[in-house]
Amino acid sequence: MSPYVRRHLSLRDPTSRMLFASLAVLLAAGPWLPSWALSLSTIALGKGLVVLGLLLLMRTGLVSFGQGLYYCIGAYAAGVLAHQVKVTDGLVMLGAAALASGLIAFVLGALLAGYRAIFFAMLSLAFSMILYGLLVKSSALGSTDGFNVDARTLAGLPYSGGASYALFAVATMAAFISGWGLHGYNHSLAGRIAPAIRDNELRVEYLGSSVRAVVHLNYVLAAVMSGIGGAIVALAVGHVDPEFAFWTTSGEFVFVAILAGTGSVAAPFLGSILFEAIRSFATQYSPNTWQMVLGVAMLAVIMFLPSGLWSLFQRRSERG
Amino acid sequence: MSSVAPVLIDGVIYSSWLFIIAVGLTLIYGVMRILNLAHGSLYALGAYAAASLVGLWFARGYAPLGSYAALAVSGVLVGITVGPLIERGLLRWLYGKDEIVLVLVTYALFLILEDLIKLVWGVESYVISEPYGLLGSFTLAGVTYPVYNGVLVMVAVLVAVLLTWVLARTRSGKLLVAVIHDRETAAALGINVSRVYLVTFTAGTTLAAIGGALTAPTVSVLPGMGVEVIVLAFAVVVIGGLGSLPGAALGALIVGLVRSASVHWAPQFELFAIYGVMALVLLVRPKGLFAGIEARKI
Amino acid sequence: MAIIEARNLVKRFGAVAAADDLTVAIGADSVVGLIGANGAGKTTFINMITGYLKPDAGSIQFEGQDVTRLAPRAVTRLGICRSFQIPQLFVTQTVADNLLVASGIARRASRTADSAESMVADALERFGLGAWADKLASVLPEGIRKLLDIAMALAARPKVLLLDEPTSGVSAEEKFGVMDTVMQAVRPQGVTVLFVEHDMDIVTRYSDRVLAFYEGRIIADGTPQAVLADAAVREVVVGEHGAPRRVEEAVDARR
Numbered sequence: 001m002s003p004y005v006r007r008h009l010s011l012r013d014p015t016s017r018m019l020f021a022s023l024a025v026l027l028a029a030g031p032w033l034p035s036w037a038l039s040l041s042t043i044a045l046g047k048g049l050v051v052l053g054l055l056l057l058m059r060t061g062l063v064s065f066g067q068g069l070y071y072c073i074g075a076y077a078a079g080v081l082a083h084q085v086k087v088t089d090g091l092v093m094l095g096a097a098a099l100a101s102g103l104i105a106f107v108l109g110a111l112l113a114g115y116r117a118i119f120f121a122m123l124s125l126a127f128s129m130i131l132y133g134l135l136v137k138s139s140a141l142g143s144t145d146g147f148n149v150d151a152r153t154l155a156g157l158p159y160s161g162g163a164s165y166a167l168f169a170v171a172t173m174a175a176f177i178s179g180w181g182l183h184g185y186n187h188s189l190a191g192r193i194a195p196a197i198r199d200n201e202l203r204v205e206y207l208g209s210s211v212r213a214v215v216h217l218n219y220v221l222a223a224v225m226s227g228i229g230g231a232i233v234a235l236a237v238g239h240v241d242p243e244f245a246f247w248t249t250s251g252e253f254v255f256v257a258i259l260a261g262t263g264s265v266a267a268p269f270l271g272s273i274l275f276e277a278i279r280s281f282a283t284q285y286s287p288n289t290w291q292m293v294l295g296v297a298m299l300a301v302i303m304f305l306p307s308g309l310w311s312l313f314q315r316r317s318e319r320g
Numbered sequence: 321m322s323s324v325a326p327v328l329i330d331g332v333i334y335s336s337w338l339f340i341i342a343v344g345l346t347l348i349y350g351v352m353r354i355l356n357l358a359h360g361s362l363y364a365l366g367a368y369a370a371a372s373l374v375g376l377w378f379a380r381g382y383a384p385l386g387s388y389a390a391l392a393v394s395g396v397l398v399g400i401t402v403g404p405l406i407e408r409g410l411l412r413w414l415y416g417k418d419e420i421v422l423v424l425v426t427y428a429l430f431l432i433l434e435d436l437i438k439l440v441w442g443v444e445s446y447v448i449s450e451p452y453g454l455l456g457s458f459t460l461a462g463v464t465y466p467v468y469n470g471v472l473v474m475v476a477v478l479v480a481v482l483l484t485w486v487l488a489r490t491r492s493g494k495l496l497v498a499v500i501h502d503r504e505t506a507a508a509l510g511i512n513v514s515r516v517y518l519v520t521f522t523a524g525t526t527l528a529a530i531g532g533a534l535t536a537p538t539v540s541v542l543p544g545m546g547v548e549v550i551v552l553a554f555a556v557v558v559i560g561g562l563g564s565l566p567g568a569a570l571g572a573l574i575v576g577l578v579r580s581a582s583v584h585w586a587p588q589f590e591l592f593a594i595y596g597v598m599a600l601v602l603l604v605r606p607k608g609l610f611a612g613i614e615a616r617k618i
Numbered sequence: 619m620a621i622i623e624a625r626n627l628v629k630r631f632g633a634v635a636a637a638d639d640l641t642v643a644i645g646a647d648s649v650v651g652l653i654g655a656n657g658a659g660k661t662t663f664i665n666m667i668t669g670y671l672k673p674d675a676g677s678i679q680f681e682g683q684d685v686t687r688l689a690p691r692a693v694t695r696l697g698i699c700r701s702f703q704i705p706q707l708f709v710t711q712t713v714a715d716n717l718l719v720a721s722g723i724a725r726r727a728s729r730t731a732d733s734a735e736s737m738v739a740d741a742l743e744r745f746g747l748g749a750w751a752d753k754l755a756s757v758l759p760e761g762i763r764k765l766l767d768i769a770m771a772l773a774a775r776p777k778v779l780l781l782d783e784p785t786s787g788v789s790a791e792e793k794f795g796v797m798d799t800v801m802q803a804v805r806p807q808g809v810t811v812l813f814v815e816h817d818m819d820i821v822t823r824y825s826d827r828v829l830a831f832y833e834g835r836i837i838a839d840g841t842p843q844a845v846l847a848d849a850a851v852r853e854v855v856v857g858e859h860g861a862p863r864r865v866e867e868a869v870d871a872r873r
């Protein structure tokens with residue numbers, strides 16, 4: 001590891017400090033949170049992981065409209081392990097989710113790494129819809145109803161299922177490790193080549209680096225994060241169904257990514273919590289206008305805050 | 321194999337339906353470089369408008385054959401009112417932004433329109449099946465089809481011929497093609513690109529709405545009917561090449577036939593088959609079958 | 619010993635021959651100016667050497683190795699780097715970050731002991747970019763953009779540097795400054811330089827050999843003085859054949 005990366009991973013770096021502090025606060029506050037808050041937070045952290053992966057891709061200049069593919073693969077990997085293979089440990093399920101997503105992403109990424117812009121976006125959408133179609137027609141996997149998922153232990157410790165503190169703690173750790181790791185990665189050479197690819201791919205090739213290799217790597221990393229996120233959500237709600245792979249699910253991740261902006265590795269999680277909070281409020285009080293509100297909010301962010309909500313924090317700190 | 325004929329016929333019918341919807345999408349992209357994710361919602365709006373108008377028509381007891389005029393009119397009305405509204409009211413302020421940003425804008429539009437439909441028409445389904453059975457049926461290769469489906473095929477062919485003629489023979493059409501090829505040069509030559517955009521977007525959304533109106537008698541008109549359509553339309557235009565009219569026709573034919581074959585012989589692989597074909601085409605021709613030429617960059 | 623040898627290169631774009639049976643050998647440690655009207659094939663020649671375009675026929679050898687079919691990435695790693703007519707920069711990043719990416723990639727390929735930061739500091743100094751280090755690449759004046767573009771190409775310490783119109787778009791006062799800076803940065807290391815230029819003063823001053831291109835062929839090859847005095851060159855490249863003189867006479871007559 002280069003000393004440069006090490007410096008950014010240490011407590012001398014403000015972002016790392018903030019991440020460590022957040023981890024401590026969340027783990028400490030967890031036992032005091034009411035169960036609806038634990039549930040909301042756990043789901044938000046899981047989905048935030050997906051958005052974190054999306055942001056890595058966006059940093060590379062690619063918008064994936066199909067992260068739902070790996071979100072679903074991760075969820076179903078956890079589910080199948082619990083349901084069919086009768087595995088009872090949640091952490092093993094997370095591992096399986098990561099492995100399954102990573103392997104499939106390695107194969108699909110080899111194809112997708114050659115595409116950009118609209119084509120990349122829509123091909124990724126296409127693949128997620130293929131999975132959706134396969135799952136809907138699969139009676140063995142419960143078709144449109146899906147099936148229930150539960151675990152008995154988490155890393156050997158007893159776990160009662162659903163969004164309990166144990167799962168919340170695991171989700172928080174996963175979010176922290178991913179965020180912190182990505183922060184370091186962003187300062188490595190590969191991490192710095194990503195925005196260069198976004199700016200001028202041709203120049204990167206002419207400097208002697210393989211654009212395809214970096215895109216492929218980032219695609220796999222994003223997929224693994226999405227898979228783990230999917231498994232966390234599957235355990236939190238205790239259920240999986242094909243909707244995990246529907247393109248509108250991927251669209252929601254894109255929305256949160258736009259909302260959050262690429263400014264900080266913490267932004268996806270904050271954006272995700274905000275989104276989940278608003279969603280549960282909106283679907284309760286006006287289920288038929290919730291999508292419209294989302295659409296209008298998205299337009300507002302695109303037109304007036306193109307760097308996402310995080311840019312509000314950045315402007316403030318520039319003034320102060 | 322005696323079962324090939326129904327596959328072919330169903331495929332052609334399905335392709336016609338796909339073509340009417342997808343051609344608007346490809347035109348809008350070709351001219352404006354916007355991949356309109358709200359296209360499916362325009363399709364749905366056309367279907368709902370048709371459901372209302374045709375429902376009204378029969379409720380008033382007018383001549384049943386006139387309901388076809390009501391179908392056509394509802395599609396056109398939706399297109400020429402909603403299209404300019406969206407283009408002038410929203411899109412106009414966002415030209416020049418990244419292509420992906422515009423996709424996200426149309427996605428936001430899709431979300432808004434889906435709920436707007438629910439607000440106006442509610443969440444129950446509408447059924448207006450009278451026009452579907454009105455013309456009777458015919459038998460081909462031992463299977464009976466409603467004449468309505470034959471009409472659908474004819475409409476698709478008509479649209480294809482009309483568009484080809486407009487783009488190749490009329491002045492406005494040639495201006496459109498010029499903008500598709502090179503927007504900057506076209507503007508430099510004095511072409512009113514802004515007006516071309518308005519016309520194109522309106523034409524595209526009208527075609528989607530007509531597609532929806534024509535579909536209304538054949539299905540239950542439900543919220544969310546636009547959502548799966550956009551995914552299919554997208555496969556069609558990518559296979560054919562974004563911005564290409566013959567591409568949309570060929571893409572529609574391919575997707576229609578593949579889907580028909582899958583539905584008849586291996587139903588669980590329907591979407592897989594369609595997108596599998598799309599992935600295959602892209603492997604051989606990365607920009608689709610009728611992609612344009614790219615100019616030198618450095 | 620020729621460091622680059624092009625043999626019988628052919629490249630057609632439809633009816634246009636950008637390279638028409640082109641054969642030329644470039645000596646190591648030389649500075650070669652490539653002149654010719656727009657479309658004569660100079661940039662196509664550079665694009666073929668660097669692997670961006672594949673010739674329809676013929677071959678290109680670098681230090682005796684066949685590089686005809688290699689991708690730009692591989693050609694760069696072998697030791698041929700180029701700058702661009704329109705500077706290819708990472709526009710959302712600062713000058714320092716641009717150089718950091720270039721240096722980072724270069725040092726990983728060469729496994730040098732120098733840190734990327736020290737390579738950046740070195741480049742900033744050699745090219746006089748210190749004052750611009752924290753400025754975004756998008757706000758730079760053209761001369762500085764060109765220098766940054768070239769500095770990035772040199773991060774890999776190439777044996778051959780290809781410059782595509784290094785002073786085009788640069789103001790008249792800055793032109794010589796840009797070329798002086800670049801030459802001082804590379805010539806002491808014995809880097810072979812090929813540059814495409816339209817400004818004949820620059821060509822005369824900096825090159826020891828000139829190749830004149832016309833319709834995909836080299837119509838003159840020699841010292842700057844010899845080539846620029848060549849009648850064919852004066853007609854199709856410099857654009858003489860009476861026209862400029864007649865314009866001058868007409869303008870004088872009106873005074």
